[in-house]
Amino acid sequence: MNRFGLILAKSYIGKIKSRSFIITTALFALAIIIGTNFQSIADIFSSDRNGGEGRWEVVVYEEEPQIASLIADQTAIINSSIAVSTQEKNQSVLEDELEAGEFDALLIVDMAESGKIKAEYISESLTANSYSNDLQAALQTIQSNIAANRLGLSADELATLNLPVSFAESAYVDSARSAAELDQARGLVYILIFVIYMSVLIYSMMIATEVANEKSSRVMEILISSVSPIQQIFAKIAGIGLVGLTQLTIWAGIGIASVYLSEDSFEGGIYSLFDFSSGSIVTIVFAVIFYILGYFLFASLAAFLGSLVSRTEDLQQVLLPVNLLVVGGALLAFYGLAEPETALITITSYIPFFSPLVMFTRVGMLDISIWEPVIAIVLMLITILLLGWFGAKVYRGGVLMYGNSSSIKDLKKALQLSKREKTS
Amino acid sequence: MLHIDHVTKKFGDHTAVDQLSLEINKGELFGFLGANGAGKTTTFRMILGLIDSTKGSVTWNNDKIGYHNSQKIGYLPEERGLYPKMRVKEQIVYLARLRGMDKKEAEKELKAWLVRFKVPDYENKKVEELSKGNQQKIQFIASVIHKPELLILDEPFSGLDPVNVELLKEAVTDLKNSGTTIVFSSHRMEHVEELCESLCIIHHGKPIVKGRLLEIKRAFGKKNLVIKSEMDLSELKDFPGVVKLKTVIGGVILQIENEDVSQNILQSIQGRGFIRQFSLEEPSLNDIFIEKAGASFE
Numbered sequence: 001m002n003r004f005g006l007i008l009a010k011s012y013i014g015k016i017k018s019r020s021f022i023i024t025t026a027l028f029a030l031a032i033i034i035g036t037n038f039q040s041i042a043d044i045f046s047s048d049r050n051g052g053e054g055r056w057e058v059v060v061y062e063e064e065p066q067i068a069s070l071i072a073d074q075t076a077i078i079n080s081s082i083a084v085s086t087q088e089k090n091q092s093v094l095e096d097e098l099e100a101g102e103f104d105a106l107l108i109v110d111m112a113e114s115g116k117i118k119a120e121y122i123s124e125s126l127t128a129n130s131y132s133n134d135l136q137a138a139l140q141t142i143q144s145n146i147a148a149n150r151l152g153l154s155a156d157e158l159a160t161l162n163l164p165v166s167f168a169e170s171a172y173v174d175s176a177r178s179a180a181e182l183d184q185a186r187g188l189v190y191i192l193i194f195v196i197y198m199s200v201l202i203y204s205m206m207i208a209t210e211v212a213n214e215k216s217s218r219v220m221e222i223l224i225s226s227v228s229p230i231q232q233i234f235a236k237i238a239g240i241g242l243v244g245l246t247q248l249t250i251w252a253g254i255g256i257a258s259v260y261l262s263e264d265s266f267e268g269g270i271y272s273l274f275d276f277s278s279g280s281i282v283t284i285v286f287a288v289i290f291y292i293l294g295y296f297l298f299a300s301l302a303a304f305l306g307s308l309v310s311r312t313e314d315l316q317q318v319l320l321p322v323n324l325l326v327v328g329g330a331l332l333a334f335y336g337l338a339e340p341e342t343a344l345i346t347i348t349s350y351i352p353f354f355s356p357l358v359m360f361t362r363v364g365m366l367d368i369s370i371w372e373p374v375i376a377i378v379l380m381l382i383t384i385l386l387l388g389w390f391g392a393k394v395y396r397g398g399v400l401m402y403g404n405s406s407s408i409k410d411l412k413k414a415l416q417l418s419k420r421e422k423t424s
Numbered sequence: 425m426l427h428i429d430h431v432t433k434k435f436g437d438h439t440a441v442d443q444l445s446l447e448i449n450k451g452e453l454f455g456f457l458g459a460n461g462a463g464k465t466t467t468f469r470m471i472l473g474l475i476d477s478t479k480g481s482v483t484w485n486n487d488k489i490g491y492h493n494s495q496k497i498g499y500l501p502e503e504r505g506l507y508p509k510m511r512v513k514e515q516i517v518y519l520a521r522l523r524g525m526d527k528k529e530a531e532k533e534l535k536a537w538l539v540r541f542k543v544p545d546y547e548n549k550k551v552e553e554l555s556k557g558n559q560q561k562i563q564f565i566a567s568v569i570h571k572p573e574l575l576i577l578d579e580p581f582s583g584l585d586p587v588n589v590e591l592l593k594e595a596v597t598d599l600k601n602s603g604t605t606i607v608f609s610s611h612r613m614e615h616v617e618e619l620c621e622s623l624c625i626i627h628h629g630k631p632i633v634k635g636r637l638l639e640i641k642r643a644f645g646k647k648n649l650v651i652k653s654e655m656d657l658s659e660l661k662d663f664p665g666v667v668k669l670k671t672v673i674g675g676v677i678l679q680i681e682n683e684d685v686s687q688n689i690l691q692s693i694q695g696r697g698f699i700r701q702f703s704l705e706e707p708s709l710n711d712i713f714i715e716k717a718g719a720s721f722e
Contacts, residue, residue, distance in 0.1 A: 003522055003524075006518065006521050006522055007522075010518060214507075217505045217506065217507060217508055218501070218503045218504060218505020219505040219506050219507055220505070221474075221499075221501040221503060221505065222499065222501060222505070222519060222566065222567075223519075223522070224474060225472050225474060225494065225497070225499045225501075226491075226494050226519070226522040226523050227491065227494075227522055228491045231491075396474075397475075400469065400474060400475070416435070416436075
């Protein structure tokens with residue numbers, strides 16, 4: 001095996017076998033499994049409440065029953081998991097029973113002469129407020145029906161009165177995304193931004209730590225006399241990059257398998273955001289490209305910064321600029337999710353350190369022409385090469401330099417140490 | 425042949441190495457002496473191509489030393505360092521392979537070296553579990569396992585106990601006898617005197633003494649004369665040909681200009697009392713250094 005392969009294999013295998021890798025991979029995989037089976041898990045907990053059926057038991061109290069029976073019918077239409085019943089006990093008895101936990105909520109209703117309904121909803125806590133919303137909706141319908149009756153309107157006439165406006169959105173550009181598509185894209189982009197952001201932070205830190213460790217254990221001087229710095233840097237970056245891809249592949253695999261095997265239905269609600277249908281394939285391809293480029297960019301920066309410190313304790317300090325750039329990029333990207341067309345987002349999407357997140361947001365959210373991401377990608381490639389070249393110079397000097405401080409001065413010193421001078 | 429040609433290294437205004445020229449032949453064991461900060465490590469780093477010289481050039485068999493021929497070079501840095509959490513075998517095999525060695529062969533060589541250094545059961549120990557002296561042995565193995573043609577040892581014996589120093593000296597001598605060119609640095613004169621035929625003493629970046637050990641001593645001319653006697657010998661200070669007189673327990677050590685002076689002294693003190701010892705000795709490197717550098721070495 002050549003030297004590049006050796007170093008790559010060592011960084012890769014060393015990390016894969018490490019305890020921290022196994023633990024984080026397992027923990028996150030567990031989170032994915034729980035996330036994809038959340039409904040089933042939640043059902044386990046909710047079903048054993050009040051003897052099993054998992055329905056929300058509401059008792060209606062009305063001093064002179066007029067509408068209590070209507071509430072049960074109307075609620076059943078809106079939300080079948082609410083069980084409404086009436087009991088002929090007085091209010092204070094019912095309140096005591098509620099506190100004793102015999103049912104979940106008490107609804108005290110009263111209809112005035114005018115037909116206006118007053119209702120009070122009492123429950124142990126108001127966290128399950130979708131139930132009270134449903135009850136409120138039921139009461140609203142009943143009130144409208146009674147009012148319509150008094151005015152002598154038929155059911156059809158009432159329906160006409162309540163007819164919603166038909167409101168459709170469309171953009172005149174053919175390929176522009178519909179609102180629903182945008183929501184979908186937003187969900188996907190959100191996840192991918194998060195993945196890129198986390199990976200870049202974690203893995204560039206890993207690289208810097210490894211370089212600093214080799215330096216602080218002084219094994220670096222042997223390494224640097226065997227293998228050229230640029231080979232070392234890129235072999236390490238590639239090795240750790242593969243660690244990242246391995247981790248992501250494991251997670252994605254578990255995620256897909258888990259979704260596939262799960263008994264939860266992933267329709268509607270939050271899951272509509274993650275619909276991997278047409279259009280999102282392009283987004284995912286760009287995500288992979290920007291993930292890899294972003295990783296290389298920040299990793300090469302981290303590698304040479306790591307070579308400047310002699311103790312791992314000083315790492316945080318020199319890595320600060322890297323972290324700021326990543327966090328800045330993430331903030332811009334999140335802003336871009338809401339306002340993808342502003343000038344700020346457009347401009348910053350071409351700045352190499354922000355491109356992976358911001359240009360990706362634009363690609364995901366807008367229909368920009370292909371040359372825009374291509375320009376950003378080319379700019380990033382150039383930056384990576386420049387960083388690699390400059391980084392190798394700093395690395396060469398930096399690893400021979402041992403001192404306490406870690407600053408711009410060190411950078412200059414490192415460059416001086418590695419300076420190629422003309423033989424005369 | 426290692427050829428160092430008028431090499432100078434400046435760090436800003438500071439000159440670390442000044443106009444150093446050396447020729448080290450194949451199979452030679454060359455001693456590189458100097459106090460801390462004299463420029464030894466900088467010179468080694470320039471030989472290895474880790475840093476570039478400001479002026480001058482270094483060649484090995486008419487080729488610059490670099491990554492293309494690193495499999496022929498062995499280096500034991502002054503600052504010892506291995507991966508603390510890695511096992512000895514994994515680590516040595518990895519480093520040997522980085523120097524272009526085959527995995528199987530590296531494993532075989534490692535076994536042989538561990539046996540030789542009387543630590544055969546260290547193969548699967550983590551480096552951090554070993555004592556400092558034993559870590560040094562492992563480090564030494566790392567620098568020679570790939571059978572380099574040129575071996576650079578920066579302070580190989582520092583921090584070792586006498587038993588281990590002997591083990592390492594033997595290994596170094598054997599390597600030399602098998603044709604390896606070895607350059608080693610030390611601030612211990614006696615190690616260099618014992619092992620090297622040729623040497624160079626560097627002081628503040630400048631070579632002040634260099635050449636073959638015997639010739640250096642011969643050229644120095646002055647000899648040491650040790651006289652142990654009950655007599656009061658302090659008057660010998662003014663004896664013609666005596667350069668220096670140092671009183672030690674039970675006698676004196678004289679530095680004399682040449683051998684003949686010793687015979688004159690012997691005649692003049694004969695019969696005046698009981699002489700327990702009267703011996704003519706070669707000057708030590710330390711004497712030569714003090715004379716040339718005008719300062720004490722350590």
